[in-house]
Amino acid sequence: MTDTRAYHHGDLRRALLAAALEAVGEVGPAALSLRDLARRAGVSHAAPAHHFGDKAGLLTALAAQGFDLLAQALTEADDDLLEAGVAYVDFAVTHRAYFEVMFRPELYRADDAELIAARGRAGAALRSGVAALSGGGAPADTDRDSLAAWSIAHGFATLWLAGALPDRVGDNPREAARAVLRRLST
Amino acid sequence: MTDTRAYHHGDLRRALLAAALEAVGEVGPAALSLRDLARRAGVSHAAPAHHFGDKAGLLTALAAQGFDLLAQALTEADDDLLEAGVAYVDFAVTHRAYFEVMFRPELYRADDAELIAARGRAGAALRSGVAALSGGGAPADTDRDSLAAWSIAHGFATLWLAGALPDRVGDNPREAARAVLRRLST
DNA sequence: CGTGAAACTTGCCAGTGACAAGATTGCGCG
DNA sequence: CGCGCAATCTTGTCACTGGCAAGTTTCACG
Numbered sequence: 001m002t003d004t005r006a007y008h009h010g011d012l013r014r015a016l017l018a019a020a021l022e023a024v025g026e027v028g029p030a031a032l033s034l035r036d037l038a039r040r041a042g043v044s045h046a047a048p049a050h051h052f053g054d055k056a057g058l059l060t061a062l063a064a065q066g067f068d069l070l071a072q073a074l075t076e077a078d079d080d081l082l083e084a085g086v087a088y089v090d091f092a093v094t095h096r097a098y099f100e101v102m103f104r105p106e107l108y109r110a111d112d113a114e115l116i117a118a119r120g121r122a123g124a125a126l127r128s129g130v131a132a133l134s135g136g137g138a139p140a141d142t143d144r145d146s147l148a149a150w151s152i153a154h155g156f157a158t159l160w161l162a163g164a165l166p167d168r169v170g171d172n173p174r175e176a177a178r179a180v181l182r183r184l185s186t
Numbered sequence: 187m188t189d190t191r192a193y194h195h196g197d198l199r200r201a202l203l204a205a206a207l208e209a210v211g212e213v214g215p216a217a218l219s220l221r222d223l224a225r226r227a228g229v230s231h232a233a234p235a236h237h238f239g240d241k242a243g244l245l246t247a248l249a250a251q252g253f254d255l256l257a258q259a260l261t262e263a264d265d266d267l268l269e270a271g272v273a274y275v276d277f278a279v280t281h282r283a284y285f286e287v288m289f290r291p292e293l294y295r296a297d298d299a300e301l302i303a304a305r306g307r308a309g310a311a312l313r314s315g316v317a318a319l320s321g322g323g324a325p326a327d328t329d330r331d332s333l334a335a336w337s338i339a340h341g342f343a344t345l346w347l348a349g350a351l352p353d354r355v356g357d358n359p360r361e362a363a364r365a366v367l368r369r370l371s372t
Numbered sequence: 373c374g375t376g377a378a379a380c381t382t383g384c385c386a387g388t389g390a391c392a393a394g395a396t397t398g399c400g401c402g
Numbered sequence: 403c404g405c406g407c408a409a410t411c412t413t414g415t416c417a418c419t420g421g422c423a424a425g426t427t428t429c430a431c432g
Binding site: 028030031103104105106107110123143144145147148150151152153154155156157158159162163164165166168169179180181183184 | 214216217289290291292293296309329330331333334336337338339340341342343344345348349350351352354355365366367369370
Binding site for chain 1: 418419420421422427428429
């Protein structure tokens with residue numbers, strides 16, 4: 001598994017990000033320990049600092065990766081707004097660790113160039129789905145509609161992840177999300 | 187301000203919660219330091235443990251307080267679903283520290299009895315607003331509608347707090363929320 | 373081959389949460 | 403009135419964390 005050569009790990013940056021993803025899934029993004037990541041990767045406790053500077057740097061890289069994955073997921077369901085919303089919720093549940101980092105900007109460098117670019121790609125994918133549906137409406141309407149669509153999908157995803165939803169919604173996030181999101185497009 | 191008598195502070199529990207609220211507003215719920223709270227209250231570093239057990243215990247108390255405040259805010263706008271949604275967003279922005287703790291169950295004891303009761307009161311206030319509006323519809327519709335209303339309000343609030351919304355939404359959360367929430371009740 | 377930079381290590385410091393044991397205080401009960 | 407006991411708070415300690423500094427190993431490139 002860990003093909004660790006002594007010194008010059010070779011792919012430490014990627015290994016640390018993978019370990020971080022795993023650790024975030026286990027203990028949440030706030031309780032992440034750089035020293036734990038170093039142990040998982042089989043390197044010394046100060047090695048992560050060399051690649052990411054500090055904890056915020058590492059989480060910045062993770063968030064940027066996450067936004068790119070989200071953009072990709074949204075693009076694939078681009079033609080259908082409802083399906084894009086379902087894809088959004090599905091992403092949050094399936095890639096929970098990414099999602100939890102992405103929307104906790106106090107944990108990373110929100111002004112990082114790469115992150116901003118990735119976030120922009122995800123936002124564009126979202127907006128293009130709304131624009132396709134609302135057709136030739138005024139831009140202001142598209143703005144408001146995409147905000148509403150984003151809000152309801154994001155809200156449902158967040159509540160789902162927080163375990164705040166009542167039991168009766170079931171255990172299938174895609175299905176439950178579809179029922180709720182449909183309320184918007186009537 | 188801090189009317190500290192030596193030993194037997196008299197109101198340490200309340201003082202610590204107030205300090206915690208302030209600290210969470212400054213550094214977020216995850217970076218909260220019990221020792222810092224103790225310093226703010228003018229007591230020793232181990233005093234908080236006596237009242238709350240550990241950090242999770244303190245955040246549990248804070249979350250329970252928050253859910254009660256939210257229930258109160260929602261009840262006051264009970265007759266109008268749109269206004270209840272606006273009140274929800276307004277609560278999140280105005281009582282940001284509470285809100286941020288309430289929906290991070292990994293930081294506190296989600297099985298605490300007092301917390302569950304408070305959360306139940308908030309949920310009931312939310313559902314009663316939806317039921318009042320949807321009139322005599324089937325219960326399943328009310329369920330789905332309240333989920334949708336909760337999702338869109340919660341999503342907008344969360345995105346607002348995360349600073350994820352584009353600049354063009356302006357700086358007035360109530361107004362911006364109203365425009366978005368209206369999309370649901372057409 | 374050899375030199376300078378990149379990658380990684382070791383060692384350290386201040387800060388944190390949790391626990392244990394002791395000091396102080398006030399309250400109920402005789 | 404006073405005495406014992408429990409609640410409250412303190413002091414001391416331990417393992418752990420993030421970040422910094424300085425040293426060591428390896429690689430890339432001339």
